[in-house]
Amino acid sequence: MSGIIKSEPFHIQAYKNIQRRLLEKEFSPGEQLTESFLAKKLGISRGPIREAIRMLLHDGLLVQSGVHVFVFDPTFEDVIDLYSCRERLEPLGANLAAQNITEENKQKLKEIIDNTESALSNKEDNHKIASLNTDFHDLITQSSMNRQLIQFMNLIRAKNIYMRNVLLGDFTRKEKFIDEHRRIADAILVGNKYEAEQAMVDHIQVDLETWKDIYKQK
Amino acid sequence: MSGIIKSEPFHIQAYKNIQRRLLEKEFSPGEQLTESFLAKKLGISRGPIREAIRMLLHDGLLVQSGVHVFVFDPTFEDVIDLYSCRERLEPLGANLAAQNITEENKQKLKEIIDNTESALSNKEDNHKIASLNTDFHDLITQSSMNRQLIQFMNLIRAKNIYMRNVLLGDFTRKEKFIDEHRRIADAILVGNKYEAEQAMVDHIQVDLETWKDIYKQK
DNA sequence: TATTTTGTAAATGTTGACAAAATACAGATA
DNA sequence: TATCTGTATTTTGTCAACATTTACAAAATA
Numbered sequence: 001m002s003g004i005i006k007s008e009p010f011h012i013q014a015y016k017n018i019q020r021r022l023l024e025k026e027f028s029p030g031e032q033l034t035e036s037f038l039a040k041k042l043g044i045s046r047g048p049i050r051e052a053i054r055m056l057l058h059d060g061l062l063v064q065s066g067v068h069v070f071v072f073d074p075t076f077e078d079v080i081d082l083y084s085c086r087e088r089l090e091p092l093g094a095n096l097a098a099q100n101i102t103e104e105n106k107q108k109l110k111e112i113i114d115n116t117e118s119a120l121s122n123k124e125d126n127h128k129i130a131s132l133n134t135d136f137h138d139l140i141t142q143s144s145m146n147r148q149l150i151q152f153m154n155l156i157r158a159k160n161i162y163m164r165n166v167l168l169g170d171f172t173r174k175e176k177f178i179d180e181h182r183r184i185a186d187a188i189l190v191g192n193k194y195e196a197e198q199a200m201v202d203h204i205q206v207d208l209e210t211w212k213d214i215y216k217q218k
Numbered sequence: 219m220s221g222i223i224k225s226e227p228f229h230i231q232a233y234k235n236i237q238r239r240l241l242e243k244e245f246s247p248g249e250q251l252t253e254s255f256l257a258k259k260l261g262i263s264r265g266p267i268r269e270a271i272r273m274l275l276h277d278g279l280l281v282q283s284g285v286h287v288f289v290f291d292p293t294f295e296d297v298i299d300l301y302s303c304r305e306r307l308e309p310l311g312a313n314l315a316a317q318n319i320t321e322e323n324k325q326k327l328k329e330i331i332d333n334t335e336s337a338l339s340n341k342e343d344n345h346k347i348a349s350l351n352t353d354f355h356d357l358i359t360q361s362s363m364n365r366q367l368i369q370f371m372n373l374i375r376a377k378n379i380y381m382r383n384v385l386l387g388d389f390t391r392k393e394k395f396i397d398e399h400r401r402i403a404d405a406i407l408v409g410n411k412y413e414a415e416q417a418m419v420d421h422i423q424v425d426l427e428t429w430k431d432i433y434k435q436k
Numbered sequence: 437t438a439t440t441t442t443g444t445a446a447a448t449g450t451t452g453a454c455a456a457a458a459t460a461c462a463g464a465t466a
Numbered sequence: 467t468a469t470c471t472g473t474a475t476t477t478t479g480t481c482a483a484c485a486t487t488t489a490c491a492a493a494a495t496a
Contacts, residue, residue, distance in 0.1 A: 009449060034477060045451045046478090047265070054269060058276050060369075067458070067478060081366040084314070088306040096302070148299040148377075151278070152370060159366075227479060252447065263481045264448090285448055285487080 011048035014038070015055045022061050022071065022162060029073035029166055033062065060159050074163045076215055082163070083208045086156050087201060089149060090137070094184060094200035096144035098193035105143045106189055112136050113185050116178055126172060134161070136181055140188065140200075171214045180206060229266035232256070233273050240279050240289065240380060247291035247384055251280065278377050292381045294433055300381070301426045304374050305419060307367060308355070312402060312418035314362035316411040323361045324407055330354050331403050334396055344390060352379070354399055358406065358418075389432045398424065 007013075018038065021027060035046045035053065042049070053069055056062040062069050101109070116132045134157070141153040164172075180203040187196035225231075236256065239245060253264045253271065260267070271287055274280040280287050319327070334350045352375070359371040382390075398421040405414035 011449085036477075047450060047452095050269070050478090051272060054272055055276075058273075060366075078366070081364045084310060084364055085307065085366050085370060088310050089303065092302060092306050146299045146302055148278075148296070148303050152303060152373075155370075229479085254447080265480060265482095268448090 009048070010044050011051035011055075014042055014044065014048050014052035017042055018052055018056060019059075019061065019158070022056070023165055025165055027071045029071050031071045033069050033071060059155060061162055072162065074166055076167070079163055079167065079208075079211060082156060082159055083204065083211075085152075086160070087204045087208075089152055089156065090141070090204060091197040091200040093141045093144040093146070093149055093153060094188060095193045095197040096146055096149070097140045098188045098191050098196040100145040101143040101188060105139060108139055109136075109143075109185050109188065112139060113178075113182055116181065120178060126170060130172070133177070133181075136185075140184070143188070168211070168214050173210050176206070177203070227266070228262050229269035229273075232260055232262065232266050232270035235260060236270055236274060237277070237279065237376070240274070241383055243383055245289045247289050249289045251287050251289060277373060279380055290380065292384055294385070297381055297385065297426075297429060300374060300377055301422065301429075303370075304378070305422045305426075307370055307374065308359070308422060309415040309418040311359045311362040311364070311367055311371060312406060313411045313415040314364055314367070315358045316406045316409050316414040318363040319361040319406060323357060326357055327354075327361075327403050327407065330357060331396075331400055334399065338396060344388060348390070351395070351399075354403075358402070361406070386429070386432050391428050394424070395421070 027033065033053070035049050038053070039046045039049045053062060057064055057069065061072050063072050064070075112132060112135050116129070116136070119129050119132060137153075138157070141150055144150070180199065184196060184199040184203060187193075187199055245251065251271070253267050256271070257264045257267045271280060275282055275287070279290050281290050282288075330350060330353050334347070334354070337347050337350060355371075356375070359368055362368070398417065402414060402417040402421060405411075405417055
């Protein structure tokens, strides 16, 4: 019959578990993480932990110095580096999405925009709004149908979320971005790749400016 | 004192070893690779092999289907996907290199151009010329001083070399590219970031056209 | 004959034990 | 005081044994 849920292997569980703890700042940036410490904390052996650590090193959420592994301690320069890449890649995603998006994803895109607007007007919590924001960007990347780009954007997104949590904390902007999102979505929905790309460039640049503003006043 | 060479851990050795065998097409695209097969072949246990496999999965040289791992079997669509990303990222590298390159790297850049010219006029072997080509692109990326970009370009380069070996074999172009390289280098050396970026865009587009030509006639 | 069950081989998943290496620290020496 | 050096401790590196999963073939059953 059905319904038999195959549990994930431990190294995948460990990867997600540690990633979540990192995003929730349960570990301090710069802190050393040892295999045995994590193994004991998650109640499994060091083998799967090693694999999870290797994955998080690849994601850039952990960094290696010699043989030891530490929690990534981002600087504002790291934000600039990441956004330089993001500013090139994500507009490519918007461009391709305008050409390749499926009808199903068009529907989803409209829903995300609508849900975001109502969440904003209902003043729902930051977590909900941040989640919708992520969904918006993720859907566009997925709609590009470029597997290489999707892989790169996954790396960028994880690191971006982490750096935002570490460097900005709960500070965030809530009002302006919906207009920018709608401009991007409209362009994609009518298949205007140039406008979609430019709208995404503008959106990312505004986002980085907001980073700078918040970072300055801290 | 000096000269004490610390041998690398097995999983790093295994990573490089398997990567080399993949680039040399010792394994066929689409072939399944098992941990025990590789462990026996390299004469080490499965543990380090597992880690090496995970790294090669991240590089995209191996792919996972269910629990099993196979040698990446690239299509021309994969080339397009990769070049779409490369066309955005590597020109960014040239742009940044024009602003941030050190005097030391300027010297190296000139040397690479000179060596390439003499290698071409002496009709040296393809391997030597391909190596100088890689050095040229790598040096520019390094000179961007953007660590995130360097990481992405490392992924792009490995996959690019692999796909070239698999899909094009020994076919390559030898004459034209030195002029394009010199145009890029000149712009970087005088700090003209716009010209450096555009020259790199043009270079990559010509490269992709060459791919298409060679691929068509096969 | 069709279907289900059982058996078997091959692959990955997981662990704990031990080896090797790096690190921290105390005490000796200049 | 500063530095060297040996030692204890911690951490990563490596392995081999065992467990689990999967796919497929063979056998039993309806």
